[in-house]
Amino acid sequence: MSAARDRADRCPGVLRPWIADDGALVRLRLVGGRLPSRALARLVDVAERHGDGTVTLTRRANLQVRGLAAHDGRVPPAVVDDLESTGLLPSRTHELVRNVMVSPLSGRSGGLADLRPVAERYDALLRGDDALAELSARFLVVLDDGRGDLVDRTLDLGAVAVDAGHAQVRAGRHWGEVVPLDVLPDVLMALAHRFRRVRPGVGTWHVDDLPEHGAAVMGDLHARDLRTQVRALPLPEGVGRQDDGLAYEHVTVPDGVLRRPDVDALLARAGAELVVTPWRSVVLPDLPARPPETA
Structure with missing residues (x-):
């Protein structure tokens, strides 16, 4: 068990900013890194109007805005309203616990299964459950689509796809059963509730903080399925082909910081959606395929 804590975590959100030397920093959580272009x-x-004009990508595939005004540890209501107008704050009560990472190319290129619907369904269930708003803002769900790009990530709950319709469930360092994807969101919700019930207090942020690294959360332990023992090479920069014949472009973002010219350049090439990756880069999916070059 980790060192005991006597306090809740301090990860920032919009309604609970981090107060830095240059002003307040807020974090907006993206489920699976999915980010509508608009x-x-x-x-x-909003960042230019109220902050330092930058948008920062995080290693959990979220976004941050900094340099905001703060009064009594909070940003002004008008700033909250402007941030909410982006559509990236769908729940004020659950904003801190919407921590869901997904293989960035899931459902588009490679991988064994499309885990985007799993992530979206889990998020919807989470936002509708008052009790789970009590989870730590560090509590993380990681969904690897079977390619192995996220399989080594430290997590609280998660799953790794083993074929197009099934995934093996995880809780901390432990592996559970292989379940159909259509029930996976409910299984993850049940495990989150079990963690909430067995944790001794708000200082227990993670499954691995519990005795025996949270074996009680998983309950019925299983051997790791051989099909989960995969690793993916880092996604190369540049254009790739999607399974549907369209293209995607993986764009590196120096230091993970986007300024107005960077955003304008991305949006000039993007379609309706971008995907923020856990490597502080951006994928532009669903692009028209380039015609083959002729000699």
Whole structure:
């Protein structure tokens, strides 16, 4: 068990900012890194109006805005309203606990299964459950689509796809059963509730903080399925082909910081959605395929 804590975590959100030397820092959580283009366009406007003008990508595939005004440890209501207008704050009560990472190319290129619907369904269930708003803002769900790009990530709950319709469940360091994808969101919800019930207090942020690294959360332990023992090479920069014949472009973001010219350049090439990756880069999916070059 980790060192005992006597306090809740301090990870920032919009309603609970981090107060830095240059002002308040807020974090907006993206489920699976999915970011509508119109939301990014609106967010950089908000960052320029109220903050230092930048949007930062995090290693959990979320976004941050900093340099905001703060009074008594909070940003002004007008700033909250402007941030909410981006569409990236769908729940004020559950904003801190919407921590869900997904293989960035899931459902588009490679992988064994499309885990985007699993992530969206889990998020919807989470936002509708008052009790789970009590989870730590560090509590993380990680969904690897079977390619192995997120399989080594430290997590609280998660799953790794083993074929197009099934995934093996995880809780901390422990592996559970292989379940159909259509029930996986409910299984994750049940495990989250079990963690909430067995944790001794708000200082227990993670499954691995519990005795025996949270074996009681998983309950019925299983051997790790051989199909989960995969690793993916880092996603190369540049254009790739999607399974549906369209293209995607993986764009590196120096230091993970986007400014107005960077955002304008991305949006000029993007379609309706971008995907923020856990490597502080951006994928532009669903692009028209380039015609083959002729000699």
